[in-house]
Amino acid sequence: MSIQGNLDVVRKRIVDAACRAGRDPAEIKLVAVTKTVPLAGIKEVLSCGVNALGENRMQEFLIKHSHLPRGPEWHFIGRLQTNKVKKIIGRTALIHSLDRWSLAQTISKAACNSGTVARVLVQVNVAGEETKTGLPPEEVPEFAVEAGRLPGLEVCGLMTIAPVCSDPEEVRPYFKQLRELARRLQARFPELRMNYLSMGMTGDFEVAVEEGANILRIGTAIFGERYR
Numbered sequence: 001m002s003i004q005g006n007l008d009v010v011r012k013r014i015v016d017a018a019c020r021a022g023r024d025p026a027e028i029k030l031v032a033v034t035k036t037v038p039l040a041g042i043k044e045v046l047s048c049g050v051n052a053l054g055e056n057r058m059q060e061f062l063i064k065h066s067h068l069p070r071g072p073e074w075h076f077i078g079r080l081q082t083n084k085v086k087k088i089i090g091r092t093a094l095i096h097s098l099d100r101w102s103l104a105q106t107i108s109k110a111a112c113n114s115g116t117v118a119r120v121l122v123q124v125n126v127a128g129e130e131t132k133t134g135l136p137p138e139e140v141p142e143f144a145v146e147a148g149r150l151p152g153l154e155v156c157g158l159m160t161i162a163p164v165c166s167d168p169e170e171v172r173p174y175f176k177q178l179r180e181l182a183r184r185l186q187a188r189f190p191e192l193r194m195n196y197l198s199m200g201m202t203g204d205f206e207v208a209v210e211e212g213a214n215i216l217r218i219g220t221a222i223f224g225e226r227y228r
């Protein structure tokens with residue numbers, strides 16, 4: 001199917017899931033994950049009204065960002081090396097992958113140097129998977145508060161990547177856990193702005209919507225399987 005066709009299906013599934021949960025679909029942002037997708041594919045998805053793109057690799061992000069017209073907002077969703085941070089400051093609407101203190105400090109410094117404020121999400125490893133980055137949930141409150149006090153950095157919410165499961169129902173508890181964590185944080189630290197819950201990918205986005213996600217990161221369901 002075409003990108004437009006895929007997108008129609010994805011949007012319909014998001015609306016249906018939102019309705020099941022009694023939520024307004026308009027409050028859910030779709031980030032099209034364009035890793036490995038060539039420029040032509042990205043232009044096509046932009047022409048279908050998508051205005052948020054997600055990349056997880058620095059090199060690819062920089063090339064695509066420089067070759068596409070201004071307009072779409074860019075989300076950096078992958079592991080960030082501290083020595084590369086400078087390159088994305090001022091080019092990203094949101095960094096989803098703040099997962100350690102040294103990175104928070106580096107982002108803060110780079111943002112201050114370029115006179116901007118970097119908006120970030122704290123990445124949480126809710127399932128405790130060794131292969132994934134992200135903070136253990138119990139470390140998130142102190143970390144988020146401390147990071148939020150750094151100049152040039154604004155903590156806007158939480159992000160998680162759920163374990164790969166054949167049945168999306170298996171990840172529901174992890175999404176619930178992330179939502180609960182954000183709720184408790186907000187209640188305890190009113191100075192934080194837990195505005196975003198970035199959770200839900202191709203295999204599990206409907207469950208994520210039902211559990212309160214307001215940013216979905218979707219690649220395969222829009223562009224087809226990745227080869228590489």
Ligand SMILES: *Cc1c(COP(=O)(O)O)cnc(C)c1O
Binds near residue numbers: 221
């Ligand atoms: C690749 C990727 C996605 C999108 O995955 P799909 O299963 O293709 O929808 C979402 N989030 C992150 C962090 C990714 O790296």
